[in-house]
Amino acid sequence: xxxxxxxxxxxxxxxxxxxxxxxxxxxxxxxxxxxxxxxxxxxxxxxxxxxxxxxxxxxxxxxxxxxxxxxxxxxxxxxxxxxxxxxxxxxxxxx
Numbered sequence: 001x002x003x004x005x006x007x008x009x010x011x012x013x014x015x016x017x018x019x020x021x022x023x024x025x026x027x028x029x030x031x032x033x034x035x036x037x038x039x040x041x042x043x044x045x046x047x048x049x050x051x052x053x054x055x056x057x058x059x060x061x062x063x064x065x066x067x068x069x070x071x072x073x074x075x076x077x078x079x080x081x082x083x084x085x086x087x088x089x090x091x092x093x094x095x
Contacts, residue, residue, distance in 0.1 A: 018058075018065075021046075025054040026065060026086065034069035034083040038076050055084060 018026065028044050029035055037055060041048040058066040069085040 019054075021050065022054050022058055025051060026058065029055075029066065029084060030086055033085040035085075036074055036081040036083050038074055038081070042076065059084070 024044060025040060028040055032039060032043055035043070037048050037051045040055070041051045044051070055066060058064070059068075065087055066084050067087055069083045071080060071082055073079070074081045
């Protein structure tokens, strides 16, 4: 089995294990990526401290589902922040 196919299978097996809040963050990120925590917080309508924890969890899984896209100025706060996006395999699976 090619490497790409085994990676795809691994990601498919992880998606059902996500908490509801993790899934909510992943779906929102798919819609507005690249996005930072403040943008996701406003988009979903939940406190930023709940977003920050879920994005951290999604970035640090055995098979990460979210990755750093770039560091730049936030369009809301104008502060320098990290922007995230979904790993390409996961993005393809969510379509």
